[in-house]
Amino acid sequence: GNSVTQMEGPVTLSEEAFLTINCTYTATGYPSLFWYVQYPGEGLQLLLKATKADDKGSNKGFEATYRKETTSFHLEKGSVQVSDSAVYFCALRSGGYQKVTFGTGTKLQVIP
Amino acid sequence: DAGVIQSPRHEVTEMGQEVTLRCKPISGHNSLFWYRQTMMRGLELLIYFNNNVPIDDSGMPEDRFSAKMPNASFSTLKIQPSEPRDSAVYFCASSGGLDNSPLHFGNGTRLTVT
Numbered sequence: 001g002n003s004v005t006q007m008e009g010p011v012t013l014s015e016e017a018f019l020t021i022n023c024t025y026t027a028t029g030y031p032s033l034f035w036y037v038q039y040p041g042e043g044l045q046l047l048l049k050a051t052k053a054d055d056k057g058s059n060k061g062f063e064a065t066y067r068k069e070t071t072s073f074h075l076e077k078g079s080v081q082v083s084d085s086a087v088y089f090c091a092l093r094s095g096g097y098q099k100v101t102f103g104t105g106t107k108l109q110v111i112p
Numbered sequence: 113d114a115g116v117i118q119s120p121r122h123e124v125t126e127m128g129q130e131v132t133l134r135c136k137p138i139s140g141h142n143s144l145f146w147y148r149q150t151m152m153r154g155l156e157l158l159i160y161f162n163n164n165v166p167i168d169d170s171g172m173p174e175d176r177f178s179a180k181m182p183n184a185s186f187s188t189l190k191i192q193p194s195e196p197r198d199s200a201v202y203f204c205a206s207s208g209g210l211d212n213s214p215l216h217f218g219n220g221t222r223l224t225v226t
Contacts, residue, residue: 032212043116043203043217044155051212089155093212099168100145100207100215104154 002027006090006103013080013110021075021106023064023090031094033057033066033073038087038105047075047088080110114138118204118218126226130192133221136185137206145215146179146189147203155203161187162209194225 007022025031032051036044048057053068062077073090090103117136125131137144145160159169161181169179176195181187191198201222205215 034214036215041219043205043219044215045217046214049212049214091215099160100157102155102157 002031002092002094002099002101004090004092004101004103006088006106008106009087010107010109013108015082015110015112016079017110019075019077019080019084019108021088021090021108023073023075023103025071025073025090025092025101027071027092027094027101029094031092033064034091034093035062035064035073035075036089036091036102038089040086044089080108082110082112084108085110116204116206116216116218118202118221120221121219122222122224124224124226125194127195128193129225130190131194131198131223131225133189133202133204133223135187135189135204135218137187137204138216139185140208141206141216142184142209143207143213144181144187145205145207146187147205148200149203149220150200158189158202191223194223196225199223199225 003026034049035047037047038044048059050057050066056065064075087105089105093100119134146158148156158171159179164181179189201220203220205217207213207215
């Protein structure tokens, strides 16, 4: 079956530091890949997505590239802000009826 | 676009009582998902519907849980009888039917069973 593996958190960074959150996946076929962000007390929100190999999704300074050869979709941001503190989820969508599979989430804390 | 609407936002009930959580998906979306989130178990898929038909309910914990989608604009998740271990945040999400369609989540219902 499909699966998504994320790096363990929490991740604590100083403001303006470089961020990488690793995500690898296992899937049959050609999944679409997503990053979602969850702020305290809210539901998950789509951050970015990529639908085929070598696509780069980007939004709000965050980027992730769909790497089929390494089955990865790592999230990066060049300079994090305190407001980026949240939980980040990697996900894929594939298969019959387009079932969605989420990773376990990575909590990011950015300190001033 | 009003987004996915869940009600109530908070529910506190006593063990043994029936609890009904409600969800209104985004108009035009044909897939609907119910998730449960806890600190211990993270985000768990309970059930999902496609065109109002339950496709996969393997995540429903036990017979105390049931979900319905009588039409394209409404779904319920019912717990009867409720137990303290059901305390969690329950999310509803909807999406279009294509495999590159993202999920749109509601703000969740925080359930506390005492």
